[in-house]
Amino acid sequence: MESGVASAGxxxxxxxxxxxxxxxxxxxxxxxAGVVPRLHMLIKTRPSATAAAxxxxxxxxxxxxxxxxxxxxxxxxxPGNGAVGLLHGHDSAALGAMFxxxxxxxxxxxxxxxxxxxxxxxxxxxARAGICVTDAAHAEQAAATATQVLVAERLTAxxxxxxxxxxxxxxxxxxxxxxxTSGTTGRPKIVANSHRMLVRDAWANSIASxxxxxxxxxxxxLPMAFHAGLxxxxxxxxxxxxxxxxxxRAEGIDGFAPWLHQAGVTVAHLSPQSARAxxxxxxxxxxxxxxxxxxxxGEPFYGxxxxxxxxxxxxxxxxxxxxxxxxxxxxxxxxxHRGETLxxxxxxxxxxxxxxxIDLVTGDGSAPDDDEPGIVTVTGQDLGSGxxxxxxxxxxxxxxxxxxxxxxxxxxxxxxDEQGRLCLLGRQDFSVKIGEFLVEPGEVDAALFELPDVRExxxxxxxRPDGATHTLVAYVVPDAAGRISAATVRAGLTEVLxxxxxxxxxxxxxxLPRTDRGKIDRAAxxxxxxxxA
Numbered sequence: 264m265e266s267g268v269a270s271a272g273x274x275x276x277x278x279x280x281x282x283x284x285x286x287x288x289x290x291x292x293x294x295x296a297g298v299v300p301r302l303h304m305l306i307k308t309r310p311s312a313t314a315a316a317x318x319x320x321x322x323x324x325x326x327x328x329x330x331x332x333x334x335x336x337x338x339x340x341x342p343g344n345g346a347v348g349l350l351h352g353h354d355s356a357a358l359g360a361m362f363x364x365x366x367x368x369x370x371x372x373x374x375x376x377x378x379x380x381x382x383x384x385x386x387x388x389x390a391r392a393g394i395c396v397t398d399a400a401h402a403e404q405a406a407a408t409a410t411q412v413l414v415a416e417r418l419t420a421x422x423x424x425x426x427x428x429x430x431x432x433x434x435x436x437x438x439x440x441x442x443x444t445s446g447t448t449g450r451p452k453i454v455a456n457s458h459r460m461l462v463r464d465a466w467a468n469s470i471a472s473x474x475x476x477x478x479x480x481x482x483x484x485l486p487m488a489f490h491a492g493l494x495x496x497x498x499x500x501x502x503x504x505x506x507x508x509x510x511x512r513a514e515g516i517d518g519f520a521p522w523l524h525q526a527g528v529t530v531a532h533l534s535p536q537s538a539r540a541x542x543x544x545x546x547x548x549x550x551x552x553x554x555x556x557x558x559x560x561g562e563p564f565y566g567x568x569x570x571x572x573x574x575x576x577x578x579x580x581x582x583x584x585x586x587x588x589x590x591x592x593x594x595x596x597x598x599x600h601r602g603e604t605l606x607x608x609x610x611x612x613x614x615x616x617x618x619x620x621i622d623l624v625t626g627d628g629s630a631p632d633d634d635e636p637g638i639v640t641v642t643g644q645d646l647g648s649g650x651x652x653x654x655x656x657x658x659x660x661x662x663x664x665x666x667x668x669x670x671x672x673x674x675x676x677x678x679x680d681e682q683g684r685l686c687l688l689g690r691q692d693f694s695v696k697i698g699e700f701l702v703e704p705g706e707v708d709a710a711l712f713e714l715p716d717v718r719e720x721x722x723x724x725x726x727r728p729d730g731a732t733h734t735l736v737a738y739v740v741p742d743a744a745g746r747i748s749a750a751t752v753r754a755g756l757t758e759v760l761x762x763x764x765x766x767x768x769x770x771x772x773x774x775l776p777r778t779d780r781g782k783i784d785r786a787a788x789x790x791x792x793x794x795x796a
Contacts, residue, residue, distance in 0.1 A: 289470055289477075315355035315506040328362075346387075347369045352401065353487065439461055454650060531554055557572070581600060611684040624637050636676045688703050
């Protein structure tokens with residue numbers, strides 16, 4: 264394992280390592296064989312190039328493969344073929360352990376070190392994972408969580424060679440990753456993603472969407488226990504880019520922009536929440552001048568958010584607003600170029616990428632009328648394989664088609680704009696009846712984000728005593744310097760919304776509660792005081 268590298272970039276200290284030997288550009292042709300053959304191609308063409316670097320060390324592709332080979336050998340000799348947990352710090356060494364599990368043919372379940380042990384035990388039990396691969400820093404936590412613990416840096420397999428790593432790659436149609444859904448509306452389901460799906464998603468995220476390639480330095484700040492963070496890690500390696508890992512949860516947002524500059528980062532993956540936090544930190548735009556791509560995904564990204572973020576970025580940096588799911592990987596991408604007029608409300612998520620097709624349907628499966636919203640369905644090759652050990656839920660959401668594709672029926676509502684771009688309107692299970700009107704709370708959220716001094720907001724429907732209708736409750740987080748009250752929020756909304764869409768109650772919070780996957784935890788929102796309604 265190499266060490267002592269503090270920064271990376273196209274013209275910085277790692278430029279030679281990044282350039283390396285020419286690598287075959289990731290393409291659709293790589294999808295059928297799966298993850299391990301693609302990794303083999305990278306080892307053959309650029310063994311000494313930097314696959315990943317953190318603030319303490321760098322890891323070449325050859326070093327990553329050697330780590331993976333040792334983990335694979337240990338797991339292949341262990342009894343059974345059940346899923347394997349990964350509990351690891353947010354550093355470059357995590358990638359060797361991750362790819363070792365993938366190469367073993369056992370499904371991977373990535374755990375969050377910040378989650379409490381009872382939660383981790385529950386996730387491993389549901390995935391039927393008895394083994395947990397970890398690092399020394401989390402060995403004690405892993406021992407309280409799993410039946411068998413393997414500390415990656417203490418493993419040895421003297422006879423294991425890289426040739427053995429490629430000798431028997433896993434069946435590419437089998438489950439490679441088990442991903443827990445966000446659980447914002449109930450008990451999380453477990454999505455099975457195949458090896459082919461991981462390669463297709465890597466291609467869609469990078470080459471197919473024109474976002475980045477093997478010459479880029481990609482900031483990896485999302486926790487790998489979040490499915491978006493896991494997929495970004497796998498994609499960065501499979502593309503042949505250099506991943507620069509940085510734990511924003513531990514380090515905070517204030518030093519993020521200086522770190523991006525010092526690390527020579529050209530591509531940053533952000534959630535809307537982290538993008539707002541970056542804007543609120545008011546960094547010197549010169550620190551972000553090296554970025555050429557910023558991707559946004561996970562929650563609605565509003566026009567006001569995009570305007571504020573673009574003001575910090577260089578003229579050639581493109582913000583990609585995206586839509587995806589654990590069940591499908593990346594679905595849509597919308598590059599927001601400088602000078603583009605941004606909408607009131609959520610920014611469109613764009614058009615389908617990566618060989619997907621999007622259709623809108625009504626509740627009975629028919630096409631909606633022109634300009635009417637519909638339920639978003641996604642059709643394509645190598646989507647998710649369904650829900651782990653849940654054939655009933657799989658049958659409700661996934662359909663196998665005669666041409667070899669599959670169709671996933673989401674819970675998201677959307678409509679197509681005049682340019683054919685998908686605009687998300689929220690989830691059908693969030694829609695509520697207010698008097699005689701059906702209201703989508705996401706439309707109220709869009710109005711809230713346009714108000715001065717509002718940093719974050721979410722609107723929910725709370726059932727009335729009669730059980731037949733709801734009242735709207737808005738939860739609002741003000742900017743650090745914002746001076747807002749429930750009355751000023753309601754007054755602002757009455758200027759842009761009809762009366763039935765103005766929340767009857769506004770609750771001011773310091774932060775919005777979030778699940779361990781980073782999504783807004785609606786179940787944890789405080790019950791409003793009836794006196795404030």
